Amino acid sequence: MLKRILFFPFLIVVVGAAYLALSGETAGATMLLVFGGAVTFFMWVLAPTFEHEGNTAPVDPDFEIRES
Numbered sequence: 001m002l003k004r005i006l007f008f009p010f011l012i013v014v015v016g017a018a019y020l021a022l023s024g025e026t027a028g029a030t031m032l033l034v035f036g037g038a039v040t041f042f043m044w045v046l047a048p049t050f051e052h053e054g055n056t057a058p059v060d061p062d063f064e065i066r067e068s
Helices: 005-022 027-047
Strands: none
Touching: 005 027
16 A cells, blocks of 8 residues: 555656756756655655544534524
8 A cells, every 4th residue: 555655756756856867957856856755755654544534522512603
């Protein structure tokens, strides 16, 4: 599962490295590499917790949403 999740960020990093190698333009390549690192962090740390969703606080039975 983890290997499949990390394929997309790995692809972004490969595109960033290829962009740097082919164009020599560092600003765009740096943005792609930083974005790839951020997506890798997100997928590696946060994505495995997606299935563990639920209420974060007890539900108040007296709560009513007012219509404006």
